[in-house]
Amino acid sequence: MTSRTICAACASGLLLLSGACGGSEQGSSQESADDGAATVSVTTATGLAAVEPWARPADAGKNTAVYLQLENTLPDGDSLIGVRSEGAERAALHESVMEGATMRMRPMIGVALPSGGRIAFRPMGPHVMLLRLRDPLVPGDTVEVTFDFASGRSLAVRAGVRTP
Ligand SMILES: [Cu+2]
Numbered sequence: 001m002t003s004r005t006i007c008a009a010c011a012s013g014l015l016l017l018s019g020a021c022g023g024s025e026q027g028s029s030q031e032s033a034d035d036g037a038a039t040v041s042v043t044t045a046t047g048l049a050a051v052e053p054w055a056r057p058a059d060a061g062k063n064t065a066v067y068l069q070l071e072n073t074l075p076d077g078d079s080l081i082g083v084r085s086e087g088a089e090r091a092a093l094h095e096s097v098m099e100g101a102t103m104r105m106r107p108m109i110g111v112a113l114p115s116g117g118r119i120a121f122r123p124m125g126p127h128v129m130l131l132r133l134r135d136p137l138v139p140g141d142t143v144e145v146t147f148d149f150a151s152g153r154s155l156a157v158r159a160g161v162r163t164p
Pocket of ligand 1: 129
């Protein structure tokens, strides 16, 4: 595998990402500190739903991560094949893996989303990586990401920016 090489693309962000991708939050059930835009659930006519999308604050030019749950309510399975965002130079699907005692990220290429299934993007786990933000993201802002699926469907999601 060339994952190590590919991951070097965002190696410059690794120190930052130990915060951006890590974090101490386990699970996402606590929403008591809701500051508005973070807890939205959007179900579209395509049968794809985005639950509780949110993004970590970051400065312009830096990397950050977006978290949410993607659900497929259709009878047919699908596969997530890509993500894009106007808010960053590049967007990517990453997973977090432990290498010894070090948390590293590597790209995910294609994630199955079966009928009735969900993909949970979360701190310490799979996440949407936004590389080199065009503008700073501060709490209260939103950033849009669009997910592309093998079926040709896509899902645009607006994530609220908040601290974990
Ligand atoms: Cu990442």
